[in-house]
Amino acid sequence: MKGLPPVLITAIVLVAGFALCAMQFPNIASTRVVGNLLTDNAFLGIVATGMTFVIISGGIDLSVGSVIGFTTVFVALAIERWGVPPLVAFVAILALSAAFGAAMGAVIHVFDLPPFIVTLAGMFLARGASFLLSTESVPITAPIYSTVSDFALRMPGGGRLTAIAIIMLVIVIGGALLLHLTRFGANVYALGGSRTTASLMGVAVGKMTIKIYMLSSLLAGIAGIVFSFYTSAGYSLSAVGVELDSIAAVVIGGTLLTGGQGSVIGTFLGVLIQGLIQTYINFDGTLSSWWTKIATGVLLFAFIALQQGLVALARRPVAKRVGAAS
Amino acid sequence: MTALLPRRGLAQILALIVILAVDRLVSPQFFDLRLQDGRLFGSLIDVLNRGTPVALLSLGMVLVIATRGIDLSVGAVMAICGAIAASLADSHGLPIVLAAALGAGLVCGLWNGFLVAVLGMQPIVATLILMVAGRGIAQLITEGRIVTFSSPDLVWLGNGSVLGLPVPVVIALGMLLLTGAVVRGSALGLLIEATGGNARASELAGVGTRAMILSVYVWCGVCAALAGVIAAADIMGADANNSGLWLELDAILAVVIGGTSLFGGRFSLVLAVLGALIIQTMNTGILLSGYPPEFNLLVKAVVVLAVLLLQSPKFSGLAGIAARLRRTKA
Numbered sequence: 001m002k003g004l005p006p007v008l009i010t011a012i013v014l015v016a017g018f019a020l021c022a023m024q025f026p027n028i029a030s031t032r033v034v035g036n037l038l039t040d041n042a043f044l045g046i047v048a049t050g051m052t053f054v055i056i057s058g059g060i061d062l063s064v065g066s067v068i069g070f071t072t073v074f075v076a077l078a079i080e081r082w083g084v085p086p087l088v089a090f091v092a093i094l095a096l097s098a099a100f101g102a103a104m105g106a107v108i109h110v111f112d113l114p115p116f117i118v119t120l121a122g123m124f125l126a127r128g129a130s131f132l133l134s135t136e137s138v139p140i141t142a143p144i145y146s147t148v149s150d151f152a153l154r155m156p157g158g159g160r161l162t163a164i165a166i167i168m169l170v171i172v173i174g175g176a177l178l179l180h181l182t183r184f185g186a187n188v189y190a191l192g193g194s195r196t197t198a199s200l201m202g203v204a205v206g207k208m209t210i211k212i213y214m215l216s217s218l219l220a221g222i223a224g225i226v227f228s229f230y231t232s233a234g235y236s237l238s239a240v241g242v243e244l245d246s247i248a249a250v251v252i253g254g255t256l257l258t259g260g261q262g263s264v265i266g267t268f269l270g271v272l273i274q275g276l277i278q279t280y281i282n283f284d285g286t287l288s289s290w291w292t293k294i295a296t297g298v299l300l301f302a303f304i305a306l307q308q309g310l311v312a313l314a315r316r317p318v319a320k321r322v323g324a325a326s
Numbered sequence: 327m328t329a330l331l332p333r334r335g336l337a338q339i340l341a342l343i344v345i346l347a348v349d350r351l352v353s354p355q356f357f358d359l360r361l362q363d364g365r366l367f368g369s370l371i372d373v374l375n376r377g378t379p380v381a382l383l384s385l386g387m388v389l390v391i392a393t394r395g396i397d398l399s400v401g402a403v404m405a406i407c408g409a410i411a412a413s414l415a416d417s418h419g420l421p422i423v424l425a426a427a428l429g430a431g432l433v434c435g436l437w438n439g440f441l442v443a444v445l446g447m448q449p450i451v452a453t454l455i456l457m458v459a460g461r462g463i464a465q466l467i468t469e470g471r472i473v474t475f476s477s478p479d480l481v482w483l484g485n486g487s488v489l490g491l492p493v494p495v496v497i498a499l500g501m502l503l504l505t506g507a508v509v510r511g512s513a514l515g516l517l518i519e520a521t522g523g524n525a526r527a528s529e530l531a532g533v534g535t536r537a538m539i540l541s542v543y544v545w546c547g548v549c550a551a552l553a554g555v556i557a558a559a560d561i562m563g564a565d566a567n568n569s570g571l572w573l574e575l576d577a578i579l580a581v582v583i584g585g586t587s588l589f590g591g592r593f594s595l596v597l598a599v600l601g602a603l604i605i606q607t608m609n610t611g612i613l614l615s616g617y618p619p620e621f622n623l624l625v626k627a628v629v630v631l632a633v634l635l636l637q638s639p640k641f642s643g644l645a646g647i648a649a650r651l652r653r654t655k656a
Contacts, residue, residue, distance in 0.1 A: 060450070113634050114588050116396070116450065120575060121634070124627035131620030236620075244458055257451045290465035290566075297459020304455070308445055 006254025006307065007266040013299075014269050017276055025283045031159025033279060035152075038165035041275040043068065043223040043230065043239070045168040045268060048246040048253075049175040050219030052267045055250050056179070057212050058192040058259030059115035063104065063122035064220040065242035067097050069235070070130040071224025076138035076234025086144045094221045100126065101217025105210035119213075123243070130236040137235040140228060148229050164226045171219065176264040188212060192259025248296050249274055252303050273299065337636070338584060338600050345607045352615040365487035369610060371495075377606030378494040379404070379570070381599045382553040383577035384584070385498075385505050386546030388598035391581050393539050394522040394590030395442060395449035397546045400577055402460025403434045404554030404570030409467040411555045412564035415475035423480060428551045434460070435547020439540035457574070464566035474563035484559025494556045498599070501549065506595050515593075518542060522590025579626065580605055583633050 022029035038045075047064050054061045071093050078089035104122045108115050152160035179185040187208050190198040199205045228234055253270035255262025277295045281287045349369070350356045359368040383400050390397045411427040418426075434456060441452035475481075486493045509515040520528040521538045529535045550570075558564045583601035586593040608629070612621050 107631075111635060117578070117582065117588060117630065117634060120578070121627045121630040124575075124623045124630065128620060128623030128625075128627060131618070131623065135618070135620060244454070247454065248458060251451070257448055288465070288470050290462040290470065293462030294459050294466070297455050297462065300455045300458060304447060304451055305445065308447060 006303070006310070007263055007269070009306065010252060010254050010266050010269045010273070010303075014273050014276065017273065021276065021280050021283070025280075028279065028283060031155040031157035033159075035155060035159035035161055035165065037272065037275045037279055038168065039160075039162045039230070040278070041271050042162075042164040042168040043227040044242065044245055044249065044274070045271045046171050046223040046226060047220050047242060048249040048267045048271050049172055049264055050216035051243075051246045051250050052175070052253070052255055052262060052264050053179065053188055053212050054115075054216045055247070055255050055257060056192045056259055056262045057188045057208070058195070059108070059209075059212070060119065060247070060257075061101075061104075061213060061216045061220075062116065062119040062243045063100075063126055064216065064223070064246060065239045065244075066123045066126035066130070067100065067217055067220035068224040068227055068239035068242060069237065070126045070133075071097060071221050072228040072231070072234040072238050073130045073133045073138065073236050074234070075225060075228050076140050077133055079140055079142050080138055086142050090225055093225070094218060097221030097224075098214050098218040101214040101220075102210050104217070105213030106206075108213065109206045109209040115213075127236070133236065134234070135236055137233050139233045141232075145229060145232050149232065164229050167222070167226055171222065172264060172268045175219075179264050184208075184211070189260060192256075192261070194260075245274065245296075248300050252299055254303070254307075256307060257304075334585060334594065335597050335600070338597055338604065341583075342600060342604050342607065345604060345611060349607060349611040349614065352611060356614070361490065364490060365492070366490045369614070371492065373603065373606050373610050374495045375492045376610065377603050378498045379553040379557050380573060380576045380580055380605060381498045381602040382501060382549050382556070383573060384580040384598040384602045385501055385595060386542075386549030387574075387577045388581045388584065388586055388593050388595060389505075389509070389518060389542040390449070390546045391578070391586055391588060392518050392522045392590060392593035393542050394525070395539065395542070396453065396578065396588070397438060397543065397550075398450065398453040398574050399434065399438060399456035399460055400546065400550040400553075401570035401572065401574040402457050402464065403431055403547055403550035404557060404573065405464035405564075405566050406434065406460055406467065407431050407551035407554035408558035408564040408569045409464045409473065409566050411480065412473040412475050412558045413467060415477040415480045420477075420479035420483075423477075424555065427555045428548055431547040431549075431551020431554070432544055433547070434550070435544035436540070438547065439543030442543060443536040443539040461566060464564075464569075468564055468566045470566075472563050472565045476562065480555075480559050481562055482559075484556055484562070494560070497552065497556065501552065502595060502599055505545070509595065519591055519593065522593075576605055577602070579630060582630070 018028070027033065047068065051061060051064065074093050074096070075089050078084040078092070079086050084092070100122070104118055107113060108118050148163045151163040153166070155161055179188065187198070187203045190201065190203050191205065191208055191212075195205055224239070227239060231238065249270035250262070250267050251257060251270070252273055253263070253266030253268070255266060274296060277292055281289060281291055346356075353369065356369045359366055359370065383404075387397060387400065407427040407430050410430050411423050414423045414426055438453050438456060441447045441455070442449050445452075483493055488496045509518070517528070517533050518538055520531070520533050521535045525535050553573075554570060557569050580601035581598045582588065583604055584594055584597035584599075586598060605626070608625060609622055612625065613619060
């Protein structure tokens with residue numbers, strides 16, 4: 001890899017952005033704000049970790065936002081109306097979302113269909129199913145919810161590292177280890193590089209595809225549970241458009257959308273950058289929330305253009321060397 | 327029998343007839359039409375009228391998909407152009423309003439086309455940028471409010487009628503004829519299909535693939551702009567948050583139902599519009615049947631899956647094998 005790797009550029013953008021924000025509003029540079037940043041973006045961090053695996057493998061998963069919405073409604077109804085113990089409800093919804101992801105992966109592989117359109121159907125299906133369960137917001141009053149919401153590790157400076165922030169950090173670290181240190185992770189990269197090559201090298205392409213989408217949906221299910229902790233309610237319209245936020249985080253984190261390259265840490269930094277923009281807008285007070293979208297769009301463009309430039313640069317020296325040799 | 331019926335599009339026409347029949351079952355007045363104040367009223371006209379935005383979007387989308395691309399930004403472009411039209415409507419004449427809105431759509435299309443054709447970005451990614459940022463831009467134009475207007479000219483565009491038909495339907499029909507004439511009346515359609523079939527081979531064969539790709543995105547932007555203006559005219563206001571929300575998915579769905587492959591190549595304008603009508607007939611039917619509108623999403627998901635499976639080469643391969651097995655047994 002010549003020049004700066006994309007992850008490093010993401011890190012520089014995050015640090016520089018944080019420094020600029022802190023210069024204007026010194027209060028941003030406190031553990032309280034950082035703690036809130038992690039808590040507010042916990043569900044996004046979890047979902048984006050799963051999305052990183054999917055995108056590195058050369059696919060895309062548009063259904064994650066709907067799976068989060070379905071999870072919050074299902075958990076709320078199970079606990080409040082059906083009287084299921086919370087932990088049983090969590091296990092049930094995780095099994096359900098994993099099965100949902102596996103089914104999408106199976107359809108993609110067996111019928112050789114574009115992931116984009118299959119997960120689009122999955123998005124409609126999960127959102128429609130959550131509407132069928134309930135169109136109202138269902139508050140959750142189970143004691144475990146107040147216990148989890150109240151739990152927090154004190155950081156120096158008065159910041160609170162909440163339970164859901166800790167869950168997110170654990171998943172990000174676990175995801176990074178899984179992607180970079182295991183055979184499964186290596187296979188994900190291989191799939192994204194080239195399906196045919198991967199298959200010839202002995203990767204079980206079908207099984208891998210199913211597992212990758214299963215992982216993404218499972219993490220979306222966990223994100224849904226975290227989201228229900230965050231809002232203490234289940235609502236079928238929650239997390240609309242989260243699939244776009246998480247794709248944006250993955251791209252800003254330096255993962256190639258064509259697959260084959262990327263990292264979980266980069267995605268985590270991408271989530272933090274989006275959170276930072278939101279925090280800045282909250283601090284400023286005069287800027288409206290739609291600036292978040294425009295800023296995210298500009299960042300997306302900048303990072304994709306950068307990737308395009310890097311790819312072009314990587315090709316050029318080879319051509320020159322060939323020319324010099326002849 | 328095969329001579330009487332078109333070989334392509336048979337499935338779509340049958341699907342539409344079946345859905346219409348189901349609609350007739352749930353609502354006995356479904357086919358009733360009546361003339362009032364020189365305008366036709368009835369559920370069928372409603373279907374046409376409500377289906378207009380998606381039909382217009384699918385006209386642009388089908389060309390983009392034919393070049394093996396996709397345009398996710400059409401919903402956001404609708405919001406931008408609707409916002410522009412609404413904020414200019416009360417201070418300027420209709421020609422200026424239309425020119426500004428369509429011009430904005432053209433610029434959006436140029437941007438997408440530039441990213442895909444010149445910078446060589448993947449279409450999903452390139453148009454994702456405008457999809458995310460576009461709604462922000464639209465809200466910037468409306469300053470976060472819902473801009474309302476009362477200009478009778480623009481309202482006519484959404485609610486008026488020509489020869490008994492609602493104006494939006496006439497516009498959509500006109501756009502279908504115009505697009506059809508330009509694309510199929512010349513070699514343009516063939517060149518677009520060539521670009522989608524194999525861009526590299528077409529480039530080598532002398533097709534200006536970059537110009538082709540750029541122009542389909544521009545056309546898609548213009549169609550989205552028109553859809554946005556009509557949507558704004560219909561409700562006499564522009565809602566930057568909700569105008570055209572998720573319609574890009576409906577437009578893609580319409581194109582897929584219309585039998586155009588997402589892998590580029592052959593396309594059909596008429597079938598894409600027919601796809602949009604099928605979606606709308608389904609929506610109207612669900613509304614009339616008294617089921618909650620939320621049911622829509624589930625039905626759509628099932629339809630997408632069914633159409634995809636039918637189109638999948640693997641699936642037809644399985645069917646072929648099954649047929650051969652049966653023949654050998656017999």
